[in-house]
Amino acid sequence: MKLGTLLTCTIYCRRCNKEIPDIDSVSPLLLSVKCGKAEAVEALIDVGCNIKTTDKDGKSTIYWAAQKGHIEVLEVRVLS
Numbered sequence: 342m343k344l345g346t347l348l349t350c351t352i353y354c355r356r357c358n359k360e361i362p363d364i365d366s367v368s369p370l371l372l373s374v375k376c377g378k379a380e381a382v383e384a385l386i387d388v389g390c391n392i393k394t395t396d397k398d399g400k401s402t403i404y405w406a407a408q409k410g411h412i413e414v415l416e417v418r419v420l421s
Contacts, residue, residue, distance in 0.1 A: 368394050374402045374418070377411040386421045 370390040373381040382402075386392055395401050406414040 367396060370394055371396055371402060371405065374405050374411065374414050375409060377406075377409060377414055379411070379413040379417050382414050383417045386417070392418065392421050 367375075368390070370382065370385045370392070371394055373385060392402060396405075400408075402418055403415065406418055
């Protein structure tokens with residue numbers, strides 16, 4: 342099973358809050374962007390994550406994708 346599919350199933354089956362940030366105020370979407378996980382980013386966007394989310398310093402998903410050089414993530418994010 343692909344990561345995005347697994348992530349989507351987990352979100353729906355457990356009815357978890359997909360926007361809850363971690364201890365560093367990083368949301369699941371932002372973490373996926375920073376790690377370059379395009380499939381996870383796409384899955385999180387598909388289930389309604391806020392694409393305008395920022396970290397505690399106000400840096401956006403587009404900023405982090407560009408900063409880290411994650412072209413595939415940028416493509417997913419820009420097409421959303």
